[in-house]
Amino acid sequence: MHDLPDYAEQFLNMICKILEEYRDTCHSAYRGIVQYDSDEKRIISAMWAKDEDISRFLRSLPSWRSLLPTGGQELNLTVCSEEEMRALNLKEAMILISNLSTADSLIPQQEIITDVTQMRTVANVHESLEWFAYSLVSRTPSAQKSKGVDIPPVSEKTLDSLNSLVTDFQDLAEICLLLLHLEVRVHCFYYLLPVAKQSNYAGPIDDLDPDSNVLKLNKDLSNMEEVLSLSLQPKKFKYIFESLGYLVASILINSIQFLKKMNENGIKKMCRNIFAIQQNLTNITMSRESDLDHARQYYELLYMSSDAIIDGIAEKGAQFTEQEYVQLFQLQHRSQPGSAYHQFILGAA
DSSP states (O other), X not given: OOSOGGGHHHHHHHHHHHHHHHHHHHHHHHHHHHXXXXXXXXXXXXXXXXXXXXXXXXXXXXXXXXXXXXXXXXXXXXXXXXXXXXXXXXXXXXXXXXXXXXXXXXXXXXXXXXXXXXXXXXXXXXXXXXXXXXXXXXXXXXXXXXXXXXXXXXXXXHHHHHHHHHHHHHHHHHHHXXXXXXXXXXXXXXXXXXXXXXXXXXXXXXXXXXXXXXXXXXHHHHHHHHHHHHHSOHHHHHHHHTTHHHHHHHHHHHGGXXXXXXXXHHXXXXXXXXXXXXXXXXXXXXXXXXXXXXXXXXHHGGGSOHHHHHHHHHHHOXXXXXXXXXXXXXXXXXXXXXXXXXXXXXXXX
8 A cells, every 4th residue: 555555545445345255254153153043043142142231231340341452451350349249240140040040941952052162163263353353453544644654545435444344353252252251151051950940859868979960060161161261361261250150159049949849968969069060160260169158058048947047137137138038938848848937938928
C-alpha cells in the first residue's frame, strides 16, 4: 500500500475478501463442533454462549473482565470483596441450575462435547483468533495513523468492512472462551444429576466407593484439564475452572430434592462423593475448594434429628437457606415416613 498508493483501495479490498473467507472458515469449524443432528441443533453450552442474557451476565463478572487486555491485571482480587464474589458465584450457579436441574429429565449425551480433543480445538481457535484480531487492530489504517504513519487514502466503506471483520474475529474468540467455561459446567450437571436421581442412598450395605458417575466426572475433569492447560494461557485456564467447586456444591445441595430416601449408609456415600470431587478439583485448581465442605456439612445434618437441627439454627444461626432446610426435612420425612417430621413438613409445605 505504501509503495503503490494509487492501488491502496484495491489492496485493502483484496485483504478484506481474504479475511471474509477465513472468518467463514472459522465459523464453519466452530459450527462443526457445536452442532449435531440434521436439524443443526446446538449443544447446550453453545446456545448459552450466544444467549444474550447469560452472555451479558458472564461478561460482567470480574473473572471475565480480568481477562481483558486493558486494565484488568489485578481486577479479580481488588474490585470485589469475598462476600461479593460469593454472591456473584451464587447468581451464576442459580442461573445454570434453573436451566438444567429439573425433575423432568437428564441431559442427553449429544448435548455436550464428549471428545476432549474438540475442546482443545475450540481453545486453539480462541487463542489464534484473539491473537489475530489484536494483530489486525494494530495494523489497521486508523491505528497506523495514530502512530504517525502516512497511510494512502482509502474509502470509509472499506475501512468499515475491515473494522467489522476485526470485530467478528474478536466476537468468535470470546464466544469460544465462554463456550469452554460453560461446557465444563454443563459436564458437571451431566454427571451429577444422575448421582441424585438414579443412585440408591438407602441400601443396607455401606458402599466404600464413590458413585460411578462421580468417578466419571473426575476422569472427565482431569481429561479436560490436561488438554486445556496445554492450549490456553494460564489466566484463561484459571477462568475455566475457577468457582467450579461452588457450582458443584450448589448442584449437590439442590439435588437433595431428587433423592427418594437416604439412610446412614447413604449419607456416608454422598460425603464420599463430595470428598472425591473436592480432592480432584483441588489438584486441578491448586486451591482448597472449601465450598465443597459446605455441601458435605449440609448432608451431615441428616445424621441429626429435626429437633437438633432446629436447635442448632436457634443457637448458631442458619448456615443454609430456608428452602435448603425445608428440602432437608422433606428428605428426612421421605426416609422415615410416619415420624415426627411429618407435622413439620406439613407446616412448611
